[in-house]
Amino acid sequence: MxxxxxxxxxxxxxxxxxxxxxxxxxxxxxxxxxxxxxxxxxxxxxxxxxxxxxxxxxxxxxxxxxxxxxxxxxxxxxxxxxxxxxxxxxxxxxxxxxxxxxxxxxxxxxxxxxxxxxxxxxxxxxxxxxxDELLFLQKIEHKITGIEEQVMKEQSDKFNIGLLKLKKIIARFYHYYTQLAEAGDELAGNEEEFFTEETVELFKMYSEKMTRLAQETQILREYAMQVQDVYQSEIEIHQNDVMKMLTIVTTIFLPLTLIAGWYGMNFSYMPELKMKYAYPTVIGISVLIVVVSLVIFKRKKYW
Structure with a gap:
């Protein structure tokens, strides 16, 4: 045409x-x-x-x-x-x-x-x-915000895939805007005097706008990194909760394991084996250990 x-x-x-x-x-x-x-x-x-x-x-x-x-x-x-x-x-x-x-x-x-x-x-x-670049960047920001809300609600099964795609898009458009800003600077340089002063000012405005868009994109990149940090923090908190629960279970059952192992040796001259109430006594001691351990953990706010 x-x-x-x-x-x-x-x-x-x-x-x-x-x-x-x-x-x-x-x-x-x-x-x-x-x-x-x-x-x-x-x-x-x-x-x-x-x-x-x-x-x-x-x-x-x-x-x-x-x-x-x-x-x-x-x-x-x-x-x-x-x-x-x-x-x-x-x-x-x-x-x-x-x-x-x-x-x-x-x-x-x-x-x-x-x-x-x-x-x-x-x-x-x-x-x-x-x-429509500002509207496009605003849509990306809304997507990041949506991912952040999913993280806070612990509904982030596809977090890594979604955020990785957005980070790639953000990085690509950051380079794109930076390149356009440099192209605008080249036009505004007017080395061969192709343009009037009025047009040169327009290209300077164009370059400045590209620079601002690149800055907006950089802000989105930092926002995405912050959301990723929040996600990692949530994972660490969850892992800490799991480790804490395993520690509690291990601590409670360690003395019970010792008791079971001790009386499971079945030596011939263990007097407790011939006592009439030895079995319910061991059960009572075991229950007492569990209850006392739970009370201690509760007071220490371990759970």
Missing amino acids: YYKIKEDGIFKIDLGTFWDSGECVGVFKMTEWDNEKILWEKCGIWHTVDEIHFCKMESHRDFLYGTFQMPAKEYGKKDELFAIYILKDRVIILSDDDSIDKNIIKISGHAIAKDYSLERFIYDFFMSFIE
């Missing part, structure tokens, strides 16, 4: 108009760009697209070049990948899916700033990918 940037908005155009007029945006397939060297010649760009693994911007003599990997926010969806070339009078975007065109159409449907320009479009284009 090809678009013309005018003062009053963004309009679709054909390929011929795209090459013949300035202030235009072209969206090409990655394979189309790599295979059709005539596109390089027409754009004045002799540059191969790198394999996209993260977000970055680079300043070259006649153009700015960037690659972007937008992490998927929903399970099962693919990351959005695209490369971008920014020239004086046009923008070339390379992508193999339809998300870029959808974003541009969405931008064109919004209120257009007065005296709209290609520079302002570039800013709006990057901002279109982060419109």
Whole structure:
């Protein structure tokens, strides 16, 4: 798809108009760009697209070049990948899916700033990918809060799986926002003087917003770590309770085991074996030991 940037908005155009007029945006397939060297010649760009693994911007003599990997926010969806070339009078975007065109159409449907320009479009284009980031981070926070409540209610059978997934998402988006902040700094640096001072200020605002989002993500990471610490504390408390109960049982039955072992030796000259009330006496002593032990443990608040 090809678009013309005018003062009053963004309009679709054909390929011929795209090459013949300035202030235009072209969206090409990655394979189309790599295979059709005539596109390089027409754009004045002799540059191969790198394999996209993260977000970055680079300043070259006649153009700015960037690659972007937008992490998927929903399970099962693919990351959005695209490369971008920014020239004086046009923008070339390379992508193999339809998300870029959808974003541009969405931008064109919004209120257009007065005296709209290609520079302002570039800013709006990057901002279109982060419109719902605070809401997304808020949803993650609510999920962590839900896990924390489960821990406190001792209903945390799947705690490790749930929190591990959230920590991976948080870590990934932290790096994502940090990379976008660096890309914003590169644009705001304006080394080749592609942008006006007004647009540079917009990119500075963009970079600052990315930095704040990274900070928010870092807060979520710390919150997740705190919840994990609470979970570990609950496990330790439970283990301590189990060990305490085992200690109580062992302490109570140790003297009983001694008595049973002592009289179980069946020596011929043990006088107690011939006493009429020896058996109930041993039972009474055993019961007394159990009762006294329980009273002592109760007073010591062992249970």
